[in-house]
Amino acid sequence: MTVQDAATLRARRQWPMPKQAVPGAPLLEVEDLSVRFRMPGGPSVKAVDGVSFRLEDGEAMGLAGESGCGKTTTALSLVRLLPANGRISSGSVRLFGIDLVPKTERQMARYRWREISMVFQGAMNALNPVKRVGDQIAEPIEIRLGQPRGAAQKRAAELLDLVGIPEKRASAYPHELSGGMRQRAMIAMALACDPALVIGDEPTTALDVMVQAQILALLERLRRDLGLSLMLITHDLSVIAETCDRVMIMYAGRVAEEGPVRRLFSAPRHPYTAKLLSSFPNIRADRRTLDTIPGSPPDLRKPPPGCRFAPRCAHAMPVCTEEAPTEVRFADGVRVACHLFPPGAQGVVASGVAASGIGGGLVRAAALPSAGGRP
Ligand SMILES: Nc1ncnc2c1ncn2[C@@H]1O[C@H](COP(=O)(O)OP(=O)(O)OP(=O)(O)O)[C@@H](O)[C@H]1O
Numbered sequence: 146m147t148v149q150d151a152a153t154l155r156a157r158r159q160w161p162m163p164k165q166a167v168p169g170a171p172l173l174e175v176e177d178l179s180v181r182f183r184m185p186g187g188p189s190v191k192a193v194d195g196v197s198f199r200l201e202d203g204e205a206m207g208l209a210g211e212s213g214c215g216k217t218t219t220a221l222s223l224v225r226l227l228p229a230n231g232r233i234s235s236g237s238v239r240l241f242g243i244d245l246v247p248k249t250e251r252q253m254a255r256y257r258w259r260e261i262s263m264v265f266q267g268a269m270n271a272l273n274p275v276k277r278v279g280d281q282i283a284e285p286i287e288i289r290l291g292q293p294r295g296a297a298q299k300r301a302a303e304l305l306d307l308v309g310i311p312e313k314r315a316s317a318y319p320h321e322l323s324g325g326m327r328q329r330a331m332i333a334m335a336l337a338c339d340p341a342l343v344i345g346d347e348p349t350t351a352l353d354v355m356v357q358a359q360i361l362a363l364l365e366r367l368r369r370d371l372g373l374s375l376m377l378i379t380h381d382l383s384v385i386a387e388t389c390d391r392v393m394i395m396y397a398g399r400v401a402e403e404g405p406v407r408r409l410f411s412a413p414r415h416p417y418t419a420k421l422l423s424s425f426p427n428i429r430a431d432r433r434t435l436d437t438i439p440g441s442p443p444d445l446r447k448p449p450p451g452c453r454f455a456p457r458c459a460h461a462m463p464v465c466t467e468e469a470p471t472e473v474r475f476a477d478g479v480r481v482a483c484h485l486f487p488p489g490a491q492g493v494v495a496s497g498v499a500a501s502g503i504g505g506g507l508v509r510a511a512a513l514p515s516a517g518g519r520p
């Protein structure tokens with residue numbers, strides 16, 4: 146995305162940019178983010194450890210990795226909705242160049258929902274069961290944006306229409322709507338304050354495949370029409386292949402590999418990405434020959450030294466258990482943290498491993514419709 150594209154998208158905003166915004170700064174720049182969870186009478190959980198990434202205006206980034214690798218914690222730390230025992234221990238989260246980490250809870254109110262909003266899995270838990278859906282969407286417009294009640298309700302009706310819910314259903318209670326409709330209502334709520342970035346944490350996981358496809362198509366359309374940026378957390382790699390520009394693969398609280406979806410899925414460089422892709426079911430692959438990743442992710446209270454994937458990696462070398470790999474960036478925009486690619490190899494795609502990736506033919510998942518499976 147060019148600076149001009151970003152400027153065009155920002156010109157579409159309904160509300161002014163935050164006063165402290167730095168001109169020309171990217172939408173979101175996360176640097177060296179670490180999150181710890183305090184545990185009673187023991188070592189804390191290092192759930193996120195030195196994570197960095199960048200998201201441009203209008204861009205969609207997928208976030209994938211096995212259960213417990215820190216996807217939700219990363220997302221929650223952006224909006225500072227971490228559980229009570231969690232805290233950002235270091236790093237920065239710059240939105241339009243403004244670091245949100247030192248912001249007080251009161252100051253964060255300016256950014257949460259208004260600039261970054263979230264859609265969680267299972268809308269029923271997030272919606273208030275005793276409040277009409279239309280009122281729930283109108284409420285943040287009234288409270289956070291200070292709009293009069295009539296204007297807020299009009300906007301709520303427009304938003305329901307935008308996500309494909311007939312206006313007359315605004316008076317329904319959540320239990321009167323289908324699962325797909327409730328998830329649409331959640332998306333309308335997330336859009337209420339016209340945010341720049343929407344984070345979807347498994348937003349379609351609880352839905353059947355048809356409704357899942359509809360919701361994803363809706364997110365894609367909204368992204369295009371409203372110029373939204375999207376961060377999509379999912380175990381379904383084919384959803385990322387269909388919906389996202391870039392993908393970030395996390396393992397045990399760290400970034401293993403990140404880059405353009407097509408590139409990364411067709412020629413994964415990190416052994417973990419390759420395993421994740423080859424263990425992902427898709428409709429063309431024979432499920433009996435599906436790969437598995439031996440062992441399980443480490444205990445994040447005592448992560449192993451060096452590369453955290455080493456105990457499960459078929460390519461592990463002596464250095465892997467001693468030193469954490471340094472991230473290298475390749476000319477095609479992919480960055481990888483693995484000793485197979487030492488810093489000197491930056492941008493060099495001469496070796497067989499680097500040129501073709503180590504998974505060989507794993508693009509299958511990228512080209513196929515969702516199989517709805519979990520790695
Ligand atoms: N409140 C908490 N207290 C202690 N540890 C926690 C807490 N919340 C999460 N964790 C731990 O932090 C790590 C990262 O969890 P997180 O929920 O971010 O993973 P995830 O990638 O979103 O997993 P999933 O795919 O299952 O949603 C895990 O080891 C998890 O057990």
Ligand code: SF4
Pocket residue numbers: 415416417452453454455456458459460461462465470482483484485
């Ligand atoms: S650093 Fe070593 S153990 Fe880790 S993924 Fe690369 S080769 Fe495997």
Ligand SMILES: [Mg+2]
Pocket residue numbers: 216217218346
């Ligand atoms: Mg999660």
